[in-house]
Amino acid sequence: MSESSPLPPVRLTSEAELARDALATPLLSRAARLARWAGPDTRVGAGGELVEEQLPGAAGALGLTGDDAAATASEAWRVAVDTGLVEIVDEEEGTVAAGADLALLTSGAPQDVLGVWLTALETVLADASVPDLDDLVDAVDGGGEIDFSSLDWDPEAEAEFLDGVLGNLYLLTVSEGGAGESPVPLPALAASMIVPDDMGEPTNDVLEQVSDAMMRLDDQFRLLEPVGLVDFQPVDETLMADTDEESAAADDADVSRYGMVRLTPLGLYGLRARLLESGLTAPAVGDLADKGADALLDGTAAFPPTAARAETEQWLARREPLAAARELLAAARGGDAGAPLRRLHCQQALSLVGLEAEPALREVLDDAELGGLARVWLSEHGAADVPPPSEAMIFWLTIDTIAAQLAAEGNSAELQGLVEGLAQQHGSFFAAAWRVDHPATPDVLEAMGRLHPDKKVAKEARKAAFKARSQQGG
Numbered sequence: 001m002s003e004s005s006p007l008p009p010v011r012l013t014s015e016a017e018l019a020r021d022a023l024a025t026p027l028l029s030r031a032a033r034l035a036r037w038a039g040p041d042t043r044v045g046a047g048g049e050l051v052e053e054q055l056p057g058a059a060g061a062l063g064l065t066g067d068d069a070a071a072t073a074s075e076a077w078r079v080a081v082d083t084g085l086v087e088i089v090d091e092e093e094g095t096v097a098a099g100a101d102l103a104l105l106t107s108g109a110p111q112d113v114l115g116v117w118l119t120a121l122e123t124v125l126a127d128a129s130v131p132d133l134d135d136l137v138d139a140v141d142g143g144g145e146i147d148f149s150s151l152d153w154d155p156e157a158e159a160e161f162l163d164g165v166l167g168n169l170y171l172l173t174v175s176e177g178g179a180g181e182s183p184v185p186l187p188a189l190a191a192s193m194i195v196p197d198d199m200g201e202p203t204n205d206v207l208e209q210v211s212d213a214m215m216r217l218d219d220q221f222r223l224l225e226p227v228g229l230v231d232f233q234p235v236d237e238t239l240m241a242d243t244d245e246e247s248a249a250a251d252d253a254d255v256s257r258y259g260m261v262r263l264t265p266l267g268l269y270g271l272r273a274r275l276l277e278s279g280l281t282a283p284a285v286g287d288l289a290d291k292g293a294d295a296l297l298d299g300t301a302a303f304p305p306t307a308a309r310a311e312t313e314q315w316l317a318r319r320e321p322l323a324a325a326r327e328l329l330a331a332a333r334g335g336d337a338g339a340p341l342r343r344l345h346c347q348q349a350l351s352l353v354g355l356e357a358e359p360a361l362r363e364v365l366d367d368a369e370l371g372g373l374a375r376v377w378l379s380e381h382g383a384a385d386v387p388p389p390s391e392a393m394i395f396w397l398t399i400d401t402i403a404a405q406l407a408a409e410g411n412s413a414e415l416q417g418l419v420e421g422l423a424q425q426h427g428s429f430f431a432a433a434w435r436v437d438h439p440a441t442p443d444v445l446e447a448m449g450r451l452h453p454d455k456k457v458a459k460e461a462r463k464a465a466f467k468a469r470s471q472q473g474g
Contacts, residue, residue: 015111293346420451
């Protein structure tokens with residue numbers, strides 16, 4: 001992900017709801033219960049871990065039984081220590097007490113609770129990048145030390161791989177037309193990290209790498225689910241067994257058996273917080289609600305349509321319609337390169353405002369930059385006595401509209417259709433268009449020359465662009 005390119009905006013649940021979700025996650029709730037269970041007789045080792053003889057008691061306090069009970073209790077205890085729910089009183093004696101942050105879970109603000117949860121998330125993410133216990137046991141040498149070279153494990157590369165996977169999952173979730181709330185197949189997520197974008201048919205070697213990555217992710221997402229980051233359906237373990245050809249064919253038809261993962265609302269919040277901390281621009285819908293109209297029009301320029309509308313609706317909800325319309329129109333003025341797109345977004349924002357805004361639109365009817373869009377708005381809302389636009393205003397609005405669409409979409413098929421329609425309906429369009437006193441006139445006419453499929457018309461457009469540039473002293 002580029003640090004200069006903003007990600008699509010994410011729609012977040014309220015902090016109060018997210019805090020409730022955080023408190024309900026299995027891992028944080030267990031950590032809190034152990035922090036309250038700990039007392040004067042609780043003892044920890046040099047690293048803050050519960051001594052082995054106290055693990056059964058901790059597991060019992062959590063109501064855990066079975067082979068994994070002690071390991072689950074140990075993990076919850078480590079999270080309690082790392083998040084400050086438990087603090088080490090005396091390292092030599094190994095005594096502990098409830099930490100200052102434990103009270104935040106019951107009496108703190110939602111932001112305080114989420115801060116504790118984010119710390120827990122970092123602990124789990126660090127654990128997810130570590131080789132599993134069996135591999136560590138196999139790597140112990142004769143002297144009882146772990147031979148890390150035998151593990152083929154690069155901590156930095158492992159953390160980077162997991163960050164990349166989570167970044168891709170975030171992008172798939174927030175992108176317009178992406179996965180949204182639907183789960184993502186684990187093979188697709190693994191392939192997004194392994195298969196080069198320009199590769200057609202993956203080689204057997206690449207497919208093997210994808211399979212290995214998928215199994216790695218299966219282990220990692222099993223660790224990440226209890227902290228509330230994801231909802232996860234693990235890989236069906238029967239797939240690991242030898243099967244006949246008929247069974248294998250059935251497996252291929254049911255991709256969900258290979259694992260499915262979905263970011264929770266809490267997971268979206270957590271990953272966005274990490275992205276922001278790493279220096280990336282990761283907007284959230286509602287970020288601009290308390291900003292000025294200039295920030296709204298500029299900020300939503302890179303938003304997908306659905307997100308731009310949602311952001312604008314939140315912005316409008318905090319303002320009186322007439323005042324909002326006046327502020328939007330004032331922010332839409334300008335002759336800079338971004339002004340046409342601001343006016344387009346202004347027009348889209350005003351389409352969400354009712355007739356209470358009519359006086360603001362009438363106030364700008366004689367404005368060279370805003371008079372055209374004001375007439376469009378008034379006509380669409382059935383207003384009476386809307387003066388017809390002059391020919392000069394029609395041409396100016398046409399150039400401004402094409403400039404805005406070029407900035408928003410580039411050379412799109414929709415824009416090509418508009419260009420063809422203009423040239424067909426107005427035989428003398430280019431003869432008049434080059435005289436339009438708009439900063440974008442030369443660029444718009446050059447674009448029309450590129451987009452029009454008829455060579456004769458395209459040549460006319462390029463000639464008109466040359467004249468416009470000469471007239472503007474370019």
